[in-house]
Amino acid sequence: xxxxxxxxxxxxxxxxxxxxxxxxxxxxxxxxxxxxxxxxxxxxxxxxxxxxxxxxxxxxxxxxxxxxxxxxxxxxxxxxxxxxxxxxxxxxxxxxxxxxxxxxxxxxxxxxxxx
Amino acid sequence: xxxxxxxxxxxxxxxxxxxxxxxxxxxxxxxxxxxxxxxxxxxxxxxxxxxxxxxxxxxxxxxxxxxxxxxxxxxxxxxxxxxxxxxxxxxxxxxxxxxxxxxxxxxxxxxxxxx
Numbered sequence: 547x548x549x550x551x552x553x554x555x556x557x558x559x560x561x562x563x564x565x566x567x568x569x570x571x572x573x574x575x576x577x578x579x580x581x582x583x584x585x586x587x588x589x590x591x592x593x594x595x596x597x598x599x600x601x602x603x604x605x606x607x608x609x610x611x612x613x614x615x616x617x618x619x620x621x622x623x624x625x626x627x628x629x630x631x632x633x634x635x636x637x638x639x640x641x642x643x644x645x646x647x648x649x650x651x652x653x654x655x656x657x658x659x660x661x
Numbered sequence: 662x663x664x665x666x667x668x669x670x671x672x673x674x675x676x677x678x679x680x681x682x683x684x685x686x687x688x689x690x691x692x693x694x695x696x697x698x699x700x701x702x703x704x705x706x707x708x709x710x711x712x713x714x715x716x717x718x719x720x721x722x723x724x725x726x727x728x729x730x731x732x733x734x735x736x737x738x739x740x741x742x743x744x745x746x747x748x749x750x751x752x753x754x755x756x757x758x759x760x761x762x763x764x765x766x767x768x769x770x771x772x773x774x775x776x
Contacts, residue, residue: 591767651703
């Protein structure tokens with residue numbers, strides 16, 4: 547079974563609107579971390595947001611928030627007030643256990659923001 | 662910080678040749694990771710260093726791959742007898758040890774094309 551599943555290959559959104567990118571995960575560990583990274587066409591992976599499995603509140607970082615539903619094993623990324631510069635690939639990732647923080651990534655979602 | 666630096670940005674080589682990539686992590690980061698990303702996929706973990714010690718290697722890392730991190734500073738990834746299947750983006754990442762900040766900083770990657 548895949549550890550990280552991103553079911554949306556591509557998403558379209560208009561500028562200034564909100565968009566939700568889906569991510570579900572599979573782990574039997576009690577301690578884990580969930581991440582979202584943005585990868586523009588330049589190739590660099592840019593950290594957006596982190597949610598620990600024991601965090602009771604959903605993580606927020608500026609226009610980014612993570613909708614963490616532990617029982618459903620989902621960690622959706624919400625981008626509010628989309629901007630043209632948000633157009634990029636978005637990857638959900640998971641760190642399992644308390645090991646070396648190696649991350650397992652999903653296949654990504656391409657987000658296109660239109661004017 | 663000056664960010665994670667990778668060199669070269671692009672490498673084109675013929676099948677059977679050896680190639681070496683370099684990664685300079687953020688100076689105070691003692692944890693260093695190598696990932697590989699093929700087209701349409703998320704990054705996949707290859708190997709991990711804590712200071713100069715290589716502590717974890719993925720089964721993706723065949724005998725033709727070797728990584729070093731002398732003196733716990735920069736790291737090199739060498740691929741011997743390259744094959745067309747080695748064509749990918751090779752990403753390096755670093756982070757500090759411990760604490761609650763699990764943010765992983767990525768470089769812009771080295772794009773390898775094996776002809």
